[in-house]
Amino acid sequence: MVIQQTLKKQQKDYKRKYLASNLKRNWTLYTMVFPGFILILIFSYIPIYGIVMAFQNFSPGLGFFRSPWAHPWYGHFLNMFKDYYFGRIMTNTLKLSIYGLLWGFPAPIVLALLFNEIKHSGYKRTAQTISYMPYFLSTVIIVGILKILFASEGPIVSLAAFFGNDMGNIFMDPNAFRTLYITSGIWTSVGYSSIIYLAAIAGVNPELYESAVIDGANRLQQVRYITLPAMVPTITILLILSVSGIINNDYQKILLMYNPAIYSTADVIGTYVYRMGISGDAGTGGTGIINQSYAAAVGLFQSIVSFLLLAIANLFARHVGETSLW
Amino acid sequence: MAQSKLKQFNKWDALIYAVIGILSVVFLYPIWYCLITSISSGDALNKNIILLWPMDLTLESYKYVFTSDANIFFYYRNSIFYAVAGTALSLTVTAMMAYPFIIKDFIGKRFLNVYMVITMFFSGGLLPYFILVSELGMRNTVWVMIIPGALSVYNTIIFRTFFRSVSSSLREAAYIDGAGHYRVLAQIVVPVSKPLFATFALFGMVGKWNEWFTSYLFITDQTLKPIQIFLRESLTTIQGLSQHFSVAQMTQIRVLPQNVRTAIVIITILPILCVYPFLQKYFVSGIMIGSLKE
Numbered sequence: 001m002v003i004q005q006t007l008k009k010q011q012k013d014y015k016r017k018y019l020a021s022n023l024k025r026n027w028t029l030y031t032m033v034f035p036g037f038i039l040i041l042i043f044s045y046i047p048i049y050g051i052v053m054a055f056q057n058f059s060p061g062l063g064f065f066r067s068p069w070a071h072p073w074y075g076h077f078l079n080m081f082k083d084y085y086f087g088r089i090m091t092n093t094l095k096l097s098i099y100g101l102l103w104g105f106p107a108p109i110v111l112a113l114l115f116n117e118i119k120h121s122g123y124k125r126t127a128q129t130i131s132y133m134p135y136f137l138s139t140v141i142i143v144g145i146l147k148i149l150f151a152s153e154g155p156i157v158s159l160a161a162f163f164g165n166d167m168g169n170i171f172m173d174p175n176a177f178r179t180l181y182i183t184s185g186i187w188t189s190v191g192y193s194s195i196i197y198l199a200a201i202a203g204v205n206p207e208l209y210e211s212a213v214i215d216g217a218n219r220l221q222q223v224r225y226i227t228l229p230a231m232v233p234t235i236t237i238l239l240i241l242s243v244s245g246i247i248n249n250d251y252q253k254i255l256l257m258y259n260p261a262i263y264s265t266a267d268v269i270g271t272y273v274y275r276m277g278i279s280g281d282a283g284t285g286g287t288g289i290i291n292q293s294y295a296a297a298v299g300l301f302q303s304i305v306s307f308l309l310l311a312i313a314n315l316f317a318r319h320v321g322e323t324s325l326w
Numbered sequence: 327m328a329q330s331k332l333k334q335f336n337k338w339d340a341l342i343y344a345v346i347g348i349l350s351v352v353f354l355y356p357i358w359y360c361l362i363t364s365i366s367s368g369d370a371l372n373k374n375i376i377l378l379w380p381m382d383l384t385l386e387s388y389k390y391v392f393t394s395d396a397n398i399f400f401y402y403r404n405s406i407f408y409a410v411a412g413t414a415l416s417l418t419v420t421a422m423m424a425y426p427f428i429i430k431d432f433i434g435k436r437f438l439n440v441y442m443v444i445t446m447f448f449s450g451g452l453l454p455y456f457i458l459v460s461e462l463g464m465r466n467t468v469w470v471m472i473i474p475g476a477l478s479v480y481n482t483i484i485f486r487t488f489f490r491s492v493s494s495s496l497r498e499a500a501y502i503d504g505a506g507h508y509r510v511l512a513q514i515v516v517p518v519s520k521p522l523f524a525t526f527a528l529f530g531m532v533g534k535w536n537e538w539f540t541s542y543l544f545i546t547d548q549t550l551k552p553i554q555i556f557l558r559e560s561l562t563t564i565q566g567l568s569q570h571f572s573v574a575q576m577t578q579i580r581v582l583p584q585n586v587r588t589a590i591v592i593i594t595i596l597p598i599l600c601v602y603p604f605l606q607k608y609f610v611s612g613i614m615i616g617s618l619k620e
Contacts, residue, residue, distance in 0.1 A: 022431055028507045029426040033438060036423030039477040040445055046458050047450025053457070063461060064454070111349070117342045129606055130350045133357075136598050136605060138536030140554045144561035144591055145356045148363075153584040155359060158375040191353065219338055252539050256562045270452075277453045278543065296453040303451055 054297040067293075076297035085272065093268040097246040100182045105242055107190045109235065112197035113223060131191025143256040146184050147171065171257070174265040181257065181266075185250065200234040201227055240317050244310030247302055273299045357595070364388065364589040368582040387585035391593065396570040398593065400549075401556040405535055408471045408552055413530035416476045417523060423477060424485035425511045428492070442479045456543060466547040471540060481526060488522045489515055525608045528601060535597060553594055561587055 049064060054076060056067040070076060080086055111131070118124040134142070149156055150170050160167045170176045208226050217225065251270025258266035277295025362380040363371065365388075370381035391398055426432045427439075450458075464470040492515050500510050516523065538554035545551055559569045567573070567583050576583065 019433075022433060026429065026432055026507075029429060029432050030434075032422040032507065032511075033426055033434075035419050036477045036482070037438070037441075039419065039473070040442065040479070042462075043455075043458070043474045044445040044449065047454040048445075048448055050450045050454025050458060053454060058457075060457065060461075064457075114342055114346055114349075117339070118346060119339075120343075123343070123346075127346045127350045130353050132606065132609075133602060134353060136532060136536075136602065137595060138538060138554055138557075140538045140557045140562065141536075141591060141595060144557055144587070145360060147561055148360065148584065148587050148591065149356060151584055151587070153371060153582060155375065155377050159377070162375060187353070187356075255542075256558060259564065273452060278456055292453055292457065296451065299451040299453055303449075 051296070051300055053293050054300045056293055058293040058296070060292070070293065076294045077301065079294060080298055080301060085267070088264070089267055089269050089272045092265055093247060093249055093270075095265075096178055096181065096249050096268060099178055100185060100249075101242055101246065103182055104186050104190075105239065107186050108193035109197055109231065111190055112194040112201060112231075113227065115194065115198060116201050116227065117219070128191065128194075131194070133191070134188045135192035137188070139250075139253050139256060142184055142188055143253060146180060146257070171259065172261045174262040177258070177262050177266045181250075181254065185253075196234060196238070197231055200231045204230045236317050240310070240313045243313040244306050246309060247305045269298060269302050273302075360588040360591045363584060364592050366585070368576075368580045368585055371582050371584060386579065387581050387589040388593075390576065390579060390581050391586060391589050394571055394575065396556075396560075398553070398556065398590065401551055401553040402593075404550065405552040405554070408468075408537075409531040409534040411468075412472045412476070412534045413527055415472055416478070416481075416530055417527060419477050420481050420485055420526075421511065421516065421523075423482045424489055425507070425515060427486045428489045428494075428515075429507070442482060446479055459544060465544045466550060468550065470544045471534075471537075471550075471552070474540070485519075485522065485526075488519055492518050528604060528608065532598060532601065532605065557590060557594055560590060 046064075053064055053067065055070055055073045056064075057070050058064075058067045062068075072078075115124060115128060118127070137145075148154055150167075151157065152169075157167045170180070204226060209222055212222050212226060247269065249268045249270055251268055251274065254266055254268060254271050255274060258271065273295045276298065277290065277292045280290040359376075362378075363376055365383055365385065366376050366380045367382040367384045367386060370376065374381055427435055449455075459465070459470060459474060464473070496514055496518070497510050500514055505513070536554065538552070538558060541550075541552050541555050542558070545555070556570065559565075560567050560571070563569065567586055571583075571586060573583070576586065
């Protein structure tokens, strides 16, 4: 008994001494992480706590901590499902993402396969360099260039006019929005996204191709039976990530592209949250009223759905194949 | 025989080369169009369709952009300041956050790691963030462009991985000579990690240069706006160019709005094009660093 107690005491003493000497040696390390710690606390954790505003009737004067709770606490979510525009923003969000995925997801895979077939390294390198470049232009520039290309003095409208077609202003046409958004998106990122697939292809053992050729496989068969299978793990992971992104669009780009005339196809969850919670532009319901708690609730709904989609897609991938995120 | 078949340039190769060639033209064309239109005269643009080559070469539109009241260089200067200051701060904070992780007996590593990684999976979303930054009184200040994004957890993890590869005997020797942690970080770890810093400085600055949404949310003060906001107002809004340029003046010197629009696009992407060769060199490896899991 006594021995045990003294042992414990000794251990405690030892621990304290160790801590003291460690602190003496390493206290500067804590001053090093301090700025980062505070930045994360303020700009990540406080906003996470701020999610409570979706359950409050938030008022800027009172802040996250003192704003009164909503009655019932899930009231804003009820209102969301009753919102006249909810159906429209959901449909637009999903359609835009799904069409975007259908066109945009295979594009870098095809591009990577094409690049891989080019044997002349100078030609290949030049083409690749050109294809990455749009990725480094800002969203404002991308949308700006898009508007320049379709301006009335621009090449596309003038050519159409030359052949007797009056295109009008394509940015006012709800039917054109999705095509413009998706095409410009592919233009921006297809080259860059192809890099990761090229890396997967580079990992293939060249002997596989050699023996395939000896067995009489043609080019298409080599792609089908060697290159593509090697890309499957990468494809799976990126597909899981894209599926969870179905409910998210690049709303910042849409904010630059859209106008009230095309809300019927262009207004998505992100832009609606922005208008409802921040800009208060008329055209949501025509009222121009800001309701920050409501907007936060819609935003939270979006994050939750996105997380669920990720979990489901991951489960599915694990069930069907061997690759999964976790 | 099979080998020679592999090396032959057959009709499939021709097709693939052609497709890639066409794609390259498509990738390049929008920027090429901006270039040729910005150096064509307004009259030429008025009478013809400018498609592939500039017509009636002139620098009139650039001269107009530089001398008009729009004062594009003012926004340019703001952006350069945000890019340089923001990146410098970001690299400093990130390096300081990453360094302690390589010290063996630093207590609190595990906690800090969890503390950081949680923020990669959860975020407050747009509104809580917007309200927080507004409540902090950062609207219409220089700080909002520099501080909130200064620490990226993702970059910290990459820095940490890179720092671990710095030989520990180098550090041990310095500690024995009585150097403190700050000194070791500044005089041993940072110099050894030069390629890392060069890459992230370059990418950080390009990112800041291209950044527009933060300033769109928080900056309404004309004197603080970066170049991207100037572009947004001039190119994508309904009022368009007339917000910054006088249409009457343009008509007078026979420059069309399209000339001016393309000229400011070229002026804005020029810095990116200048650093692009260096970017290009680094980012393929950069992607690979990012995909490494611990």
